[in-house]
Amino acid sequence: xxxxxxxxxxxxxxxxxxxxxxxxxxxxxxxxxxxxxxxxxxxxxxxxxxxxxxxxxxxxxxxxxxxxxxxxxxxxxxxxxxxxxxxxxxxxxxxxxxxxxxxxxxxxxxxxxxxxxxxxxxxxxxxxxxxxxxxxxxxxxxxxxxxxxxxxxxxxxxxxxxxxxxxxxxxxxxxxxxxxxxxxxxxxxxxxxxxxxxxxxxxxxxxxxxxxxxxxxxxxxxxxxxxxxxxxxxxxxxxxxxxxxxxxxxxxxxxxxxxxxxxxxxxxxxxxxxxxxxxxxxxxxxxxxxxxxxxxxxxxxxxxxxxxx
Amino acid sequence: xxxxxxxxxxxxxxxxxxxxxxxxxxxxxxxxxxxxxxxxxxxxxxxxxxxxxxxxxxxxxxxxxxxxxxxxxxxxxxxxxxxxxxxxxxxxxxxxxxxxxxxxxxxxxxxxxxxxxxxxxxxxxxxxxxxxxxxxxxxxxxxxxxxxxxxxxxxxxxxxxxxxxxxxxxxxxxxxxxxxxxxxxxxxxxxxxxxxxxxxxxxxxxxxxxxxxxxxxxxxxxxxxxxxxxxxxxxxxxxxxxxxxxxxxxxxxxxxxxxxxxxxxxxxxxxxxxxxxxxx
Numbered sequence: 044x045x046x047x048x049x050x051x052x053x054x055x056x057x058x059x060x061x062x063x064x065x066x067x068x069x070x071x072x073x074x075x076x077x078x079x080x081x082x083x084x085x086x087x088x089x090x091x092x093x094x095x096x097x098x099x100x101x102x103x104x105x106x107x108x109x110x111x112x113x114x115x116x117x118x119x120x121x122x123x124x125x126x127x128x129x130x131x132x133x134x135x136x137x138x139x140x141x142x143x144x145x146x147x148x149x150x151x152x153x154x155x156x157x158x159x160x161x162x163x164x165x166x167x168x169x170x171x172x173x174x175x176x177x178x179x180x181x182x183x184x185x186x187x188x189x190x191x192x193x194x195x196x197x198x199x200x201x202x203x204x205x206x207x208x209x210x211x212x213x214x215x216x217x218x219x220x221x222x223x224x225x226x227x228x229x230x231x232x233x234x235x236x237x238x239x240x241x242x243x244x245x246x247x248x249x250x251x252x253x254x255x256x257x258x259x260x261x262x263x264x265x266x267x268x269x270x271x272x273x274x275x276x277x278x279x280x281x282x283x284x285x286x287x288x289x290x291x292x293x294x295x296x297x298x299x300x301x302x303x304x305x306x307x308x309x310x311x312x313x314x315x316x317x318x319x320x321x322x323x324x325x326x327x328x329x330x331x332x333x334x335x336x337x338x339x340x341x342x343x344x345x346x347x348x349x350x351x352x
Numbered sequence: 353x354x355x356x357x358x359x360x361x362x363x364x365x366x367x368x369x370x371x372x373x374x375x376x377x378x379x380x381x382x383x384x385x386x387x388x389x390x391x392x393x394x395x396x397x398x399x400x401x402x403x404x405x406x407x408x409x410x411x412x413x414x415x416x417x418x419x420x421x422x423x424x425x426x427x428x429x430x431x432x433x434x435x436x437x438x439x440x441x442x443x444x445x446x447x448x449x450x451x452x453x454x455x456x457x458x459x460x461x462x463x464x465x466x467x468x469x470x471x472x473x474x475x476x477x478x479x480x481x482x483x484x485x486x487x488x489x490x491x492x493x494x495x496x497x498x499x500x501x502x503x504x505x506x507x508x509x510x511x512x513x514x515x516x517x518x519x520x521x522x523x524x525x526x527x528x529x530x531x532x533x534x535x536x537x538x539x540x541x542x543x544x545x546x547x548x549x550x551x552x553x554x555x556x557x558x559x560x561x562x563x564x565x566x567x568x569x570x571x572x573x574x575x576x577x578x579x580x581x582x583x584x585x586x587x588x589x590x591x592x593x594x595x596x597x598x599x600x601x602x603x604x605x606x607x608x609x610x611x612x613x614x615x616x617x618x619x620x621x622x623x624x625x626x627x628x629x630x631x632x
Contacts, residue, residue, distance in 0.1 A: 068536075069455035073463065076448035076511065079440070079503050080470060086481035087473075093481065143378070150374045157372060161379055163618055168382050169625075170610035172565030174582040178603045179385045181589055181596075182392050188400045188596045190388055222385065227625060234622045234630050272629045283474040286567035290586055304476045311480050312572070324477035335472045 094321035101315050108318075116322045121298075121306060125323065129282055129302040129330075132213065136220045136281040141274060143221065144228025151229070152236050162233070169226040173286030176223045184215070206292045212299045219287050224280075228273040235269030236262075271342035278338070279331055303327040386607070392600035400596050413597035417588075423602060426584040432495060433570075433580060434563035437502035438556050445510040446552065450540060452511065453518035454526075464515075468627065471508045475568040478504065483572050493575040501569050506559035509627060513558075516628035517551035518544065554620030557613050564610065581606045 094112055098105040116122045147165075151158045171179065183191050184205045195203050206215045239262070247257050285304040288294060294301040294309065301309070303323050311320035392400070394409040417423050451457075452464050482501060483492070491497030521544060529539045545552075570580040585602040588595065617624070623631055 066457075069451040069457040069460075072447045072451040072455075075444040076507060077463070079444055079500065080467065080507060082500070086478060086485060089481040089485065090477060093484075147375070147378045150371050150378075153371065158375065161375055163615070164379065165382050166614050166618070166621060167386060167607075167611050170561055170565075170614045171607055172567060172582050174567045174586055175565075175603050175606045178585055178589060178599050179389050179607075182389055182600055182603075183385050185596065188392070190404060193404060222381065226382065230622050231626055231630055238631075269630060272626055276626070279472045283476070285476055286582075289571075290567070304474060307476050307480070317480060317484070321477075321480065324474055324480065327474045328477050331472055331474060332469070335469075 090321050096318050098318040112319050113322050125303045125306040133282040136217045137278045139221050140225045140228050143225045148229050148232040165226045174290040177290035180219050209299050231273040235266045268346040275338040389600050389603050393604045413601045417598050417601040426579040426581050430580040433498045436499040437506050437563045438560045441506040441510050445507050449511045449514035453515045467508050470504050479572050493577045502563045505562050509559045510555050512627040513555040513624050517548040554617040555624045557617050558624040561610050
C-alpha cells in the first residue's frame with residue numbers, strides 16, 4: 044500500500060510547484076502532538092545540565108561542579124553493582140521470556156479449539172500492571188496464606204524465602220516479570236508463525252524433510268524478524284525495570300536488586316542527591332539507546348532478508 | 353508399510369498429548385495466579401490461614417476496601433487521569449499519524465523515530481527533572497500535569513499503530529473523495545476516520561491500559577491529592593498487619609477492567625503491542 048502511495052506522489056507532485064501553504068501543511072498537522080511531546084524533551088536537557096552541578100532539594104542554591112558527579116559515580120562500587128544487577132536482570136528475564144514464549148507459541152501453532160481459547164486467556168496476565176502483579180504473587184508466595192507454600196510442603200520444602208533472601212530475590216523478580224510478559228513474546232511469535240508462507244513447507248514435506256530439519260532451516264530463520272521485535276521490546280523494558288522490583292522489595296534485601304533505575308531513584312529522592320543520581324540514569328539511557336539502535340538495525344536487515352531481497 | 357503407518361499414528365497421538373500437556377502447564381502458570389487472587393478476595397481473614405480451596409465465601413473484604421478506605425476514590429482518579437490522557441492523545445495524535453502516513457516531508461522518518469524513542473527512554477530519567485520543573489510551576493500532584501506526562505506512554509503507541517492503519521488504506525480512496533469535491537479535512541473526517549475506526553478504538557483502549565498501569569509516573573508526580581490504583585494498592589501490603597483478603601480485592605478491582613477490555617481488542621492486540629511492527 045505504501046508503495047503505491049509513493050509512486051503516486053513522485054508522478055504527480057513536484058515540490059517546487061506546490062504552494063508553500065500546502066507544503067507546510069504536514070508540519071501544522073503534527074504540530075500539536077509534537078508540542079506536547081517536546082515539552083517533555085526539556086527535562087532531558089535539564090538532566091544533562093544538572094548532572095554537572097551539585098543540585099539537591101535541600102540546598103537553596105546550586106553551582107557547577109564540573110565532572111565531579113560523573114567521576115564519583117565511576118569510582119563508586121555502588122554503580123558497578125547496579126550495572127551488574129541491571130545487566131543480569133535484563134539477561135535472565137529476557138532469555139526466559141523468549142525461550143518460554145517461543146516454545147509455547149510453537150505448541151499453539153496447531154489450530155484446535157483448546158488452543159484458540161488459551162490464546163485469548165494468555166493475554167490476561169499481559170494486562171496486569173507490574174505493581175499489581177507483585178501483589179498477586181505475594182498472595183501466591185506468602186508463607187502463611189500462599190498456595191505455593193502448600194505445594195512446596197508436599198516436596199518437603201518449608202518457608203521458601205522468595206523475595207526475602209539474597210539468593211532467591213532475583214529469581215522471584217524474574218518469575219513475576221516472566222508471568223506478566225511471556226504472553227507478549229508468545230503473541231508476537233505466534234503472529235509470525237501464522238504469517239509464514241505455505242509453499243516452502245509443502246516443498247520440504249514433499250522432499251521428506253524431518254521436523255527438526257524443517258524447524259532449523261525454515262521456521263526459525265523466517266521467524267527471526269519477529270523474534271527481534273519481541274527481543275527489542277522486552278530487553279529495553281527489562282533493562283530499566285522499576286515497578287516490579289520497587290513493589291517487591293524496594294531493591295532489597297540489602298542491595299541485591301538495586302539496578303540502575305532503583306539506585307537513581309533512591310539517590311535522587313530518598314537521599315535527595317539529585318545531581319548525583321542523574322549520571323546513573325544518563326548511562327542507563329545510553330545503554331538502552333545503543334542496544335535499541337543495534338536491534339532495530341538487525342531487525343530491518345533480517346526482515347529484508349526474509350522478504351527475499 | 354503397514355507398520356510404518358501405525359508408527360506414524362502413534363507419534364501423532366503422542367504429539368497431541370505432549371502438546372496439550374505443555375499448554376496446560378503453561379496455562380496453569382499464566383492463569384492460576386489470577387484464579388487464586390479471585391479466590392482470596394472472597395476468603396475471610398480467619399479462613400485465609402487454614403483453608404486452601406474449600407471455604408465459606410464472604411464479601412467482608414470488598415466492604416473493607418471499597419467502603420472503609422479511599423480505594424474507590426483512587427479508582428475514579430485513575431480513570432480520570434488515564435482516560436484524559438487517551439483523549440488528548442487521540443485528538444493530537446491521530447492527525448500526527450495521518451501526516452506521517454500520507455505526506456512526504458523533510459525529516460519525516462526522524463520525527464517518527466524521535467516519537468518511538470520516547471518509548472525506550474528510562475522512565476526514571478525522564479521523571480526526575482520533570483518532578484523539579486513541575487514543583488516549580490505548580491503542576492506537581494495535579495490532573496493536568498499527570499495527563500501531560502502520560503502522553504509519553506500513550507502518544508507514541510497511538511501514533512505508530514494508527515499510522516499503520518492509515519497506510520493500509522489505498523490512496524485511491526482519498527483521491528476518489530477529493531474528486532467528489534471534498535476538502536482535505538472532509539476527506540479525513542468523512543472517509544478515512546470511519547475506515548480506521550476499529551483500529552483506532554483498539555489502540556486507544558490499549559493506550560488506556562498502559563496509562564492505567566503506569567507506576568513510576570504517579571509514584572513520583574502525585575502526592576496526597578491524586579492517587580492512582582497502582583500506588584494505593586501497594587499500601588495494603590506494606591502495612592504491619594497484612595490483610596491478604598484486602599490485597600486480593602484491591603488487585604481484582606485493578607485487573608478486572610483490563611481483562612474485559614482485553615477481550616474486546618483481541619484482533620488488534622498484537623499489532624498494538626508491537627507498535628504496528630507486526631500486523632497480526
